Amino acid sequence: MxxxxxxxxxxxxxxxxxxxxxxxxxxxxxxxxxxxxxxxxxxxxxxxxxxxxxxxxxxxxxxHPDVVAAVRAQLDVMPTSTRTLANPAAAEAAAALSGYFGDVLPRVYLGLNGSDTVEVATKLARLVTGRRRVLAVEGAFHGKTLGALALTHRPEFRRGLEGSLAECVHVAADDPDAVERYVRNGDVAALVVEPVQGENGVRALDRRVLAAWCASAGRHGTPVIADEIQCGLRRCGERSLALTWGLPVDAVLVGKPLGGGVVPLSGAVFSERLYRPLTADPFLHSATFGGHPLSCAALPAALRAIEELxxxxxxxxxxxxxxxxxxxxxxxxxxxxxxxxxxxxxxxxxxxxxxxxxxxxxxxxxxxxxxxxxxxxxxxxxxxxxxxxxxxxxxxxxxxxxxxxxxxxxxxxxxxx
Ligand SMILES: Cc1ncc(COP(=O)(O)O)c(C=O)c1O
CATH class of the missing domain: 3.90.1150.10 (Aspartate Aminotransferase, domain 1)
Known part of the structure; x- marks a missing residue:
């Protein structure tokens, strides 16, 4: 061509x-x-x-040949879903993603972009806690859709939109007490962290600081969300840095290579607690192409290939x-x-x-x-x-x-x- x-x-x-x-x-x-x-x-x-x-x-x-073959096979059978009938590819993808992380966070959301998962995770956290404010970290990048942008720190991306963004406080990356100062007021819906801040120049957060933050969040009923859209899935060596480091997180978000570099796909694994609003009503957060079979077909093949390599x-x-x-x-x-x-x-x-x-x-x-x-x-x-x-x-x-x-x-x- x-x-x-x-x-x-x-x-x-x-x-x-x-x-x-x-x-x-x-x-x-x-x-x-x-x-x-x-x-x-x-x-x-x-x-x-x-x-x-x-x-x-x-x-x-x-x-990657295994991912291409899996997507091609789905293309030949049923690339799109009725969304009225249950879809095998989406169910298999959800089971594979949860299983990949040892089923410690058993509930799954499937999206197309990383920011989709940031949107759903922060929405669920607000619904579960009944609180509005979210904590993120200075230098963080979590996407550019309005909900995700509220958490993204760079002023150039936020300029002109400040008044339209949901409430978010960015804490200093090196301050182990920063989270405690906010969560003790009992009004923080979520703490969102990127264990390695990719867009901020590949800066790893300090594990001890992260542990202190998670402990503070846990004491005050604030869910912790690990955004591993860039650093997870072995990009930084581990399946999930947060889970490997033993951080008590309520969600891990992944994207980017989840579709094997062939199709657009993102996913989030959640604790039962954080997923509760979707357990009660799946239509609280849905999108036409969420769990799209063609994308989902890539997921098990991609995860297998990542582990082999x-x-x-x-x-x-x-x-x-x-x-x-x-x-x-x-x-x-x-x-x-x-x-x-x-x-x-x-x-x-x-x-x-x-x-x-x-x-x-x-x-x-x-x-x-x-x-x-x-x-x-x-x-x-x-x-x-x-x-x-x-x-x-x-x-x-x-x-x-x-x-x-x-x-x-x-x-x-x-x-x-
Ligand atoms: C850590 C992190 N979170 C969220 C996003 C947003 O993902 P997407 O651009 O797929 O919406 C990115 C994208 O670079 C990212 O690196």
Whole structure:
């Protein structure tokens, strides 16, 4: 299938936010994405790029064969649901998701985007507790729909909407007493935490602080919701960081790679207590495509594939840690820090312009990475579980070379970036 890139950009400029056409044309140097397999994307001009980005969706790479087969089989049978009759794919997906987390949070909600699950979790918490205020953490990203946006911290995303957002207080990430100060008033509906704040530059919250917060919340009847939409499902090594760390949470939210990188799918597992409003009335929170069979068909195959590849994830983590630290040591004028865990790595650049230029330069040189939505100086590198040793070596070499040429350009132009 040939793709006319010029027509793609023309249509984007006419009908989608025009700046998306601009940034896409910079990144692709006039080409667009055309096809993908495994860790590689092929562009419309025939060039190939390693995908260490895709906003954390492509954990299994592209078109993982088991996920594609499961979705194809569902497509051939019944891709959509009557929603009047019970659907086997949705039931199997719910059982698989709960089972994946050891059935400790037995109730399931299935959505299409991460923010869907943030919406339902905070809604249930408010209904169960009869309280309105929610606590989130400074730097948090939980999505951009109005309910989720109330919890997202970055002012640029909230500007002009402050009065339309539900009540949320953001507590300092390093203050173990911060939650106690609020929950003791007995008016906090939920505490929502991201164990590793991906969009905030890949910042892990302190486990001891999280434990102190959860203990405070528990004492005052405040449910705790772990948003692991980005960091869960082995992206940071564990199925769920919150559950592995023994935090007494009432819900874990997942998304991004849950559909195996093939279909849109998100999910949340809940305690019986938090799910109670939906047990009483399933129509309190429903959506036409929630539990869509085509998406649900991907879930068991995706979770199986993630588990099969989990040992490879530990090897990739070691290679990334070693490689990125070495590169940071070689480029101290460009790299201000490296943080990460598992397959989620943040590279702090010395300025936002350099971060933007580097991202475009990397794409042009064959390595796709993602920016951090709440931290413009940090780039995220998210290798897929299917990355080979050669892929990792190539990605690190491209990064090293681009940093070298960025440094040369800075010296040549004398500009402060
Ligand atoms: C931690 C976290 N929560 C929620 C979301 C929102 O997910 P979505 O964009 O799929 O609605 C994201 C997206 O990046 C995320 O990283």
């Amino acid at each position: 040939t793709v006319d890139a010029g027509k793609v950009f023309e249509r984007m400029r006419a009908h989608l936010p025009p700046r998306l056409a601009l940034t896409g044309s910079f990144a692709g140097q006039g080409a667009v994405e055309a096809s993908a397999q495994g860790s590689r994307v092929t562009l419309s001009d025939g060039r190939r790029a390693l995908d260490f980005g895709s906003y954390a969706v492509a954990l299994l790479g592209h078109r 989990a040992p490879r994830g530990r090897q990739i983590e070691t290679a990334m840690r070693t490689g990125l630290r070495r590169i940071a040591a070689v480029h101290p004028h460009a790299i201000a820090g490296v943080r990460g865990r598992g397959l989620l790595w943040g590279l702090d650049l010395t300025g936002p312009a350099l971060a933007g230029e580097l991202m475009v330069g990397l794409a042009a040189a064959g390595l796709l990475v993602s920016p951090c939505l709440s931290r413009p100086t940090t780039l995220r590198l998210m290798p897929p579980l299917v990355a080979s040793d050669a892929d990792l070596a190539e990605a690190l070499a491209v990064l090293d070379a681009q940093l070298t040429s960025a440094a040369r350009a800075t010296v040549a132009s004398g500009t402060q970036r």
